[in-house]
Amino acid sequence: MSIESLKHTVKELNGGGMVMILDTGAVIGPESQAMIQALHSRSTGGVKHHLEILAKKGAENFMANFYVGYGHKSIGDCGTITLFIEGISMLAAKAIQDWALYSGQEASTRYVDFSKQAFIDPVGSKESNEILENWRQFYLDSRAPVEAHLKEQFPIQEGETEKIYDKAISARGFDILRGFLPAGASTNIAWHSNMRQVADKLALLRHHPLEEVKHIADKIQEALLESYPSSFSHEIFETTENYNHQWMNEDYYFTHEAYPKTSILYNGIDTELLKTHKKVLEARPFKTEIPKFVAQTGMVQFGFMLDFGSFRDIQRHRAVTQRMPLLTTEHGLEQFYLDSLPEDVRKKAGEIVASQEEKIKKLKLEPETAQYYTAMGYNLPNRIAGDLPALVYLVELRATRFVHPTLQKRAIEMANILEKEFGSYGLKLYLDEDPGRFDVKRGEHDIVMK
Ligand SMILES: Cc1cc2nc3c(=O)[nH]c(=O)nc-3n(C[C@H](O)[C@H](O)[C@H](O)COP(=O)(O)OP(=O)(O)OC[C@H]3O[C@@H](n4cnc5c(N)ncnc54)[C@H](O)[C@@H]3O)c2cc1C
Numbered sequence: 001m002s003i004e005s006l007k008h009t010v011k012e013l014n015g016g017g018m019v020m021i022l023d024t025g026a027v028i029g030p031e032s033q034a035m036i037q038a039l040h041s042r043s044t045g046g047v048k049h050h051l052e053i054l055a056k057k058g059a060e061n062f063m064a065n066f067y068v069g070y071g072h073k074s075i076g077d078c079g080t081i082t083l084f085i086e087g088i089s090m091l092a093a094k095a096i097q098d099w100a101l102y103s104g105q106e107a108s109t110r111y112v113d114f115s116k117q118a119f120i121d122p123v124g125s126k127e128s129n130e131i132l133e134n135w136r137q138f139y140l141d142s143r144a145p146v147e148a149h150l151k152e153q154f155p156i157q158e159g160e161t162e163k164i165y166d167k168a169i170s171a172r173g174f175d176i177l178r179g180f181l182p183a184g185a186s187t188n189i190a191w192h193s194n195m196r197q198v199a200d201k202l203a204l205l206r207h208h209p210l211e212e213v214k215h216i217a218d219k220i221q222e223a224l225l226e227s228y229p230s231s232f233s234h235e236i237f238e239t240t241e242n243y244n245h246q247w248m249n250e251d252y253y254f255t256h257e258a259y260p261k262t263s264i265l266y267n268g269i270d271t272e273l274l275k276t277h278k279k280v281l282e283a284r285p286f287k288t289e290i291p292k293f294v295a296q297t298g299m300v301q302f303g304f305m306l307d308f309g310s311f312r313d314i315q316r317h318r319a320v321t322q323r324m325p326l327l328t329t330e331h332g333l334e335q336f337y338l339d340s341l342p343e344d345v346r347k348k349a350g351e352i353v354a355s356q357e358e359k360i361k362k363l364k365l366e367p368e369t370a371q372y373y374t375a376m377g378y379n380l381p382n383r384i385a386g387d388l389p390a391l392v393y394l395v396e397l398r399a400t401r402f403v404h405p406t407l408q409k410r411a412i413e414m415a416n417i418l419e420k421e422f423g424s425y426g427l428k429l430y431l432d433e434d435p436g437r438f439d440v441k442r443g444e445h446d447i448v449m450k
Pocket of ligand 1: 101104107316402
């Protein structure tokens with residue numbers, strides 16, 4: 001079977017995007033895989049026998065009866081599908097990724113020029129479009145002066161190749177300018193998931209406060225019913241729907257007064273139990289995870305301010321539990337984005353930020369909708385809770401020189417607090433010794449076909 005002959009299921013989204021369910025052309029597709037695994041639970045005939053049954057009967061009836069019909073949800077864990085969701089806002093991408101079992105990839109604001117992307121404009125008025133286009137113009141106009149300014153600060157060193165150096169400069173420039181991109185900027189994501197998680201996640205997305213997200217959820221559901229009608233026709237229970245609708249619309253977004261500094265909001269670690277893991281904590285080598293059983297010692301809850309651009313990155317750490325911050329201008333633009341600009345551009349940035357804030361106010365929108373017009377560099381209160389293995393993984397990964405500076409700063413602060421609190425119990429962290437260094441290896445992190 002050729003790639004061209006595959007029959008992917010595609011649904012267009014209002015506003016130009018699309019959702020696609022990938023047809024891999026597999027002879028044993030996700031439903032068949034789930035079926036032959038499920039047959040293990042009721043017979044000891046072995047997989048060779050199950051394959052014979054699959055060949056005779058196919059998987060459709062099996063999934064309709066045993067997975068959807070009898071509600072054996074774990075059968076849905078046994079088959080995976082891949083969805084591509086394109087031309088959606090940053091807000092919609094975050095909504096889909098807000099899931100402890102999300103696997104997938106998203107376009108990087110570090111390596112992709114977002115000035116060419118469409119912007120999602122739910123209001124659709126002349127005034128709302130003007131706000132989005134003002135951000136675009138600033139992003140476009142600032143690229144060359146920001147790169148020139150970076151080259152002055154970080155001149156090419158002996159032994160560095162020009163191509164990689166230029167890429168590293170451009171990545172650093174994008175890191176700065178993403179602060180001025182509105183969250184309505186469109187992006188593309190891939191979502192690889194087992195079938196059960198897709199159904200469970202859609203059950204929430206269809207009640208999301210944003211119309212765009214509800215629309216995407218509906219289109220994904222339509223596409224799934226076309227590709228796998230036997231596996232996605234679950235009965236809908238009104239009480240469950242009402243419950244999900246209520247909390248998604250009243251409690252989903254996190255707002256809080258500003259946290260004055262990064263700190264532990266709640267320390268739930270059972271230190272008596274932690275003492276028993278001293279050897280395991282002390283013996284852990286570099287780039288190695290702490291065994292998950294240490295999570296039994298409890299959770300630590302951190303509070304800190306972080307801009308939405310960097311929230312997009314930290315949110316991908318699925319082993320910690322995070323809230324979705326409501327993107328507002330209330331807490332001001334993160335200073336890093338202004339301080340990193342050359343002086344003349346910084347002056348323009350100050351002016352545009354003030355005038356855009358006024359323009360957004362004048363639209364008199366619900367706070368959820370105003371997010372589309374708000375730049376991603378605004379600081380927001382964030383609260384995360386996690387066990388020690390999850391937090392240690394996060395801070396070690398995010399405290400390196402290759403991570404966006406605003407997130408790197410928070411990761412280092414959390415790392416220092418963790419070491420202070422739990423160092424005497426054997427916890428040690430492996431942190432970048434020179435996190436502020438401009439390392440051209442950043443230019444090698446792009447993913448390009450040779
Ligand atoms: C420099 C850099 C650039 C990046 N660029 C991109 C990019 O361009 N596009 C993109 O899409 N992503 C990008 N990422 C994100 C990255 O791919 C990860 O998704 C993100 O860093 C989260 O880390 P993780 O998936 O490794 O582990 P985590 O989700 O933090 O998990 C930590 C550990 O816990 C386990 N775990 C995961 N979930 C759970 C759970 N629910 N319960 C218990 N354990 C769990 C994991 O297997 C892992 O062992 C980038 C990351 C970095 C550091």
